Amino acid sequence: MQIVATLPASPQLLADLGPRLQVVDVELVEVTALLRRDPALTARLIGMANSAAYARSEPAGSLEEAVACVGYREVYRLVGAVAATQMADERLGYYGVDGQRLRENALFVALVMEELAEATGANSRVAYTMGLLRSIGKVALDRLARKNPAIQPFEAGAGTLTDWELASWGCTNVEVAEKILRGWRFPDETILAIRHHYEPAGQADASIHLLNMAAGAADLRGFALPGEESYWQFTPENFERTGVDQGTLVWAGERAFRTLEKICSALG
Secondary structure: HHHHHHHHHHHHHHHHHHHHOOOOOOOOOHHHHOOOOOHHHHHHHHHHHHHOOOOOOOOOOHHHHHHHHHHHHHHHHHHHHHHHHHHHHOOEEEOOOOOHHHHHHHHHHHHHHHHHHHHOOOHHHHHHHHHHOOOOOHHHHHHHHHHOOOOOOOHHHHHHHHHHHHHHHOOHHHHHHHHHHHHHOOOOHHHHHHHOOOOOOOOOOHHHHHHHHHHHHHHHHHOOOOOHHHOOOOHHHHHHHHOHHHHHHHHHHHHHHHHHHHHHHHHH
């Protein structure tokens, strides 16, 4: 799909940054060299590290100082926040989603996934990425729709989101997301979780069920995206496959919300 070339650069950077940060003794110079591939991202990270959310006594004057200040875990979160902001720079008019809601949904689901991963012993950065990028297919399809006046916007109550996407393009947003993420060289675990999280029943991979639950938690918290409500079931299979109970899910949502407030404050 040619439209993929128009998508923002920051989400692609996560595919390289995540594995690099998994190396125990990764050097600061390696991380900053990777981040400098995107000058706009570099400037944004320095600004976020200097925000009131991180309460630095002395402002960071360089990317190295900013990364050293907030730490690798927080840098990955902030790169994800910038990626979510870039994805949400325009309203998804055909999906009926404004930029702020798309960004909040992406970040909240990502942060819930991070918390659930830590509670279950999964990789928190991989889980965060799953939540962050689960709607990337919608961004691509919405841009594609602008080039085709025959496509009509999604209308709640006129069928499922999947039915509308199939009728409009012959494919779904999660199928498009799979193609995009494979092209960006994300790991299979990330790709398959996003590809199947709308319909996790019968899937063995716990990440698929975790992503379904995290997206459902966003819906309950008021960060819902139109047309997705029917996909979030919180079934016994979800809980059994993931080892997460209702209390843990609520706890993860509360922690994610507090972190979301901090990140949004840093974003400005």
